[in-house]
Amino acid sequence: KTKQAGIMSFFSKK
Amino acid sequence: MFEARLGQATILKKILDAIKDLLNEATFDCSDSGIQLQAMDNSHVSLVSLTLRSDGFDKFRCDRNLSMGMNLGSMAKILKCANNEDNVTMKAQDNADTVTIMFESANQEKVSDYEMKLMNLDQEHLGIPETDFSCVVRMPAMEFARICRDLAQFSESVVICCTKEGVKFSASGDVGTANIKLAQTGSVDKEEEAVIIEMQEPVTLTFACRYLNAFTKATPLSTQVQLSMCADVPLVVEYAIKDLGHIRYYLAPKIED
DSSP states (O other), X not given: OEEEOXXXXXXXXX | OEEEEESOHHHHHHHHHHHTTTOSEEEEEEETTEEEEEEEOTTSSEEEEEEEEGGGSSEEEESSOEEEEEEHHHHHHHHHTSOTTSEEEEEEOTTOSEEEEEEEOTTSSOEEEEEXXXXXXXXXXXXXXXXXXXXXXXXXXXXXXHHHHHHTTTOSEEEEEEOSXXXXXXXXXXXXXXXXXXXXXXXXXXXXXXXXXEESSOEEEEEEHHHHHHHGGGGGGOSEEEEEEOTTXXXXXXXXXXXXXXXXXXXXXXXXX
16 A cells, blocks of 8 residues: 655645 | 737647646746746645747737736636637736637638636745656656556555666555556667667655646647656646746655655
8 A cells, every 4th residue: 555645745835 | 018929729728628627726937038927836735837938929018027816717717718729818908807718710801809808816826846866757748647547546646766777656455456557668760669668766655646647737748758757756747838938847746654
């Protein structure tokens, strides 16, 4: 089973 | 004063088609280097990044940096009113709360202008780190669109496996399993038909078909698409916009639960 990751866990907030 | 003019409205129509399924609204950041847009889709799974260089426009003037928040549905309505061959000019005063979009027919006998209200969008900008990707695949954009469309029938997810031999797209569901393998092309007459793989190390990643299919709405912009992959980081799907810039989509992978 896989779950969808969110994009914000990879990129930092500017 | 901001003013940007493109020779053909069709380019702008294609750009809007490439983003409007993912984004309801977006901020166009204008500076003397061009127009930038960065926005996450509503569910914060993917990120769209659009770059249009000022030197790609027929005319470009931007005296002061300007952020124009636009409702993309409204913009689509306006662009529907343009013929593909029309010139298109976007204009805004400094600190304005509207943008004017003007279309001129090639013979200049028909001129129409549309004033659209701008929005104050509270959008977060994300810093995208430089990544040394394990695999970079370049392939015909139409082929990628076809594969995403075909595999979406079988599963919500597609597994992309890239080795030096080629790239394999797989989907598995109630019907069974589908595998599509593309080998790196040897010599091709036309560059746009080539499949080229640059591999540092093999990589296997799982992505949601729904987003990949949304990205392929950019297919009319480019003959080739570039997929950049690395374990445990977002996929980058890039379409070049000839002589003007590019659109990049970042998609977070699906991970083991």
